[in-house]
Amino acid sequence: MVNKSDESKQQQRCCLVTREKGNPEGLIRFVISPDNVVVPDLTERLPGRGMWLKADQNVLHMAIERRVFSRAAQCQVEVPENLSSMIINGLQCRIKNSLGLARRAGQVTFGFEKVREKISQNVVGLIIQATNGSEEERKRLLSGAKHLPNIAIFTAKELGILFGREYVVHAAIHTGSFVYRILCDNRRLAGFIN
Incomplete structure (x- = not known):
């Protein structure tokens, strides 16, 4: 069936x-x-x-x-006239909702060191990074996780609001259904923004 x-x-x-x-x-x-x-x-x-x-x-x-x-x-x-912005805002909202649900489900890890640790344990399905984070730190984090998808859509302040912190620069979503949903919406969003 x-x-x-x-x-x-x-x-x-x-x-x-x-x-x-x-x-x-x-x-x-x-x-x-x-x-x-x-x-x-x-x-x-x-x-x-x-x-x-x-x-x-x-x-x-x-x-x-x-x-x-x-x-x-x-x-x-x-x-x-604003059909395009309706789509962009709607997809961003869907991604924010998914991130919030993942946080409430205990499927998110925050912080550079904690994310690196989760990557080494092979439990990470997606890396989220702030758009205004340090480029050097981004590269360092991703050096051991080139096989993992990563997205950068929101600022550290916006991620902090989503995750109940002052700011968040690096986060990891654990392997599971949230990863698939966020990646699908992110792919659709990428067609409308750079």
Whole structure:
């Protein structure tokens, strides 16, 4: 018996602009609200017929220029001017929520030395680093963990707020489901920001 989460991972979706098929993890779902406004559905749970686009800023611009949403919905729709920022803010919020849940579940380690120790124990699935941390320290930390994915989206102050500290420069997410979820949202976010 295939459970629902495994089934959704196997389903392919087609980008309305590029016509490429792919897993939902690399795409953004959009729906049309009752007042005919395009809404990004980052949780993929909103009602309505889903319209999928590759998670890429250029693809979104092409979709808007070519009026892809109106054609797919078969009616005139309104595309918000801040649609791109809605996606960016929404994905950042999802990553923050996942980090907060990981912290509450006891799946996060903070601090340079503690993170290095967890890396040596092979229990780390993802390294989070502050964008405004020392480049030299970043390289030192990653020297023993080149095989591990790492992301830097938030400042030390923002990470501190998420993790209940004054500031956090280095954090490690332990191997598990939080890693997969954060990496998927980070990949989608990377299509919209550098």
